[in-house]
Amino acid sequence: MPGLYIHVPFCASKCPYCDFYSVVGGEKTDAYCAAATDELKTLRRVGAYAAGLREREISTVYFGGGTPSLLGAEKLSALLGAVKENYSVAPNAEITAECNPSSSLSDGFFETLAEAGFNRVSLGMQSAVDAERKRLGRKATAEDVATAVKNCQRAGIDNISIDIMLGVPGQTDQSLLQSLDCALSLGATHVSAYLLSIEPGTFFAKKRDALNLPDEDAVCDRYLAMCDHLQKRGLRHYEISNFCQPGFEARHNTAYWRDEEYLGIGPAAHSYLNGRRFFFPRDLDAFLRGEPPVDDGPGGGWEEAVMLALRLDTGVSLKEIRETYNVASSPSLPVTLQTYQSVGLLTFDGDRVALTEQGFLISNTVIGEIIAAIAP
Numbered sequence: 001m002p003g004l005y006i007h008v009p010f011c012a013s014k015c016p017y018c019d020f021y022s023v024v025g026g027e028k029t030d031a032y033c034a035a036a037t038d039e040l041k042t043l044r045r046v047g048a049y050a051a052g053l054r055e056r057e058i059s060t061v062y063f064g065g066g067t068p069s070l071l072g073a074e075k076l077s078a079l080l081g082a083v084k085e086n087y088s089v090a091p092n093a094e095i096t097a098e099c100n101p102s103s104s105l106s107d108g109f110f111e112t113l114a115e116a117g118f119n120r121v122s123l124g125m126q127s128a129v130d131a132e133r134k135r136l137g138r139k140a141t142a143e144d145v146a147t148a149v150k151n152c153q154r155a156g157i158d159n160i161s162i163d164i165m166l167g168v169p170g171q172t173d174q175s176l177l178q179s180l181d182c183a184l185s186l187g188a189t190h191v192s193a194y195l196l197s198i199e200p201g202t203f204f205a206k207k208r209d210a211l212n213l214p215d216e217d218a219v220c221d222r223y224l225a226m227c228d229h230l231q232k233r234g235l236r237h238y239e240i241s242n243f244c245q246p247g248f249e250a251r252h253n254t255a256y257w258r259d260e261e262y263l264g265i266g267p268a269a270h271s272y273l274n275g276r277r278f279f280f281p282r283d284l285d286a287f288l289r290g291e292p293p294v295d296d297g298p299g300g301g302w303e304e305a306v307m308l309a310l311r312l313d314t315g316v317s318l319k320e321i322r323e324t325y326n327v328a329s330s331p332s333l334p335v336t337l338q339t340y341q342s343v344g345l346l347t348f349d350g351d352r353v354a355l356t357e358q359g360f361l362i363s364n365t366v367i368g369e370i371i372a373a374i375a376p
């Protein structure tokens, strides 16, 4: 069952570290909603890429951004209405909206979302420490976050993910744990904990030397301390950067890691359908003009499947890869796996390979070596 992603490309202001596609200000939200609704109804631009999609059941719908909550509850609900009118959305579908906790979320915001069918909210808290949030360009206070969570729960949406950032300038081991405990005490069912990465072209990239960033060893130690802290509190570390209460894995994102299909609508939204990858350019005006997505080549190869599955704690079954993709793995593979296993970077039971938390820390290197060893 494919997922549906809708990219809402508006933010109130640009956070200094952010490389996601969004434009500041909401002047074009009406035009965006009209264009996205038209595409959801007609699939005119994605055309043959989405052949057969209407006959399939949609398992997850995810509004990401940007800041979807900036659209307001009515517009978000209308977009979800267009999804429900035009697709067969599974009765138990996970329907998520990313929301920026701010004092501007109006009374009744979450009630309207709940009535429309949203059943999961992802909140960008980043830190419970106001000084750290300020350094990240976040205007809302920790109190605003707590109010947003309570309002969301009161509206009946209790599946709440909270984003936390690691490696924030000025963050300490203690302040990270404080942020995690704050998320848990608010009742988060899911925590996404991403490492601050300095992306070219961002304000932080220009100011890098003045940022007082923690060094690599400190960040690695902090990541491991975070994993330990959350697991002791009953969360499952099911993906490199994601933790959940039992049964609350993010179904939409997990489908990405399982290399399943999805359609993305909106500027900068990527898709993988019917064996092809394609994306809408990072250009709101091009989206408003009705320009089609750009082809990004075939998807669904074995390398992709291995790379994505190894992000998960469940790892990958080599037998399944061999059988599904007809790949005869090389004789050097067991040696590579045993070498990494002996230094604690992965587990290998003769078939299933899964990275450990130490392995997650250098996942790009380990995954690259495993792929190279499967078919050198």
Ligand code: SF4
Pocket (backbone or CB within 6 Å): 010, 011, 012, 013, 014, 015, 018, 019, 020, 022, 065, 066, 067, 100, 124
């Ligand atoms: S609110 Fe999110 S998408 Fe918008 S600028 Fe900040 S980090 Fe980027």
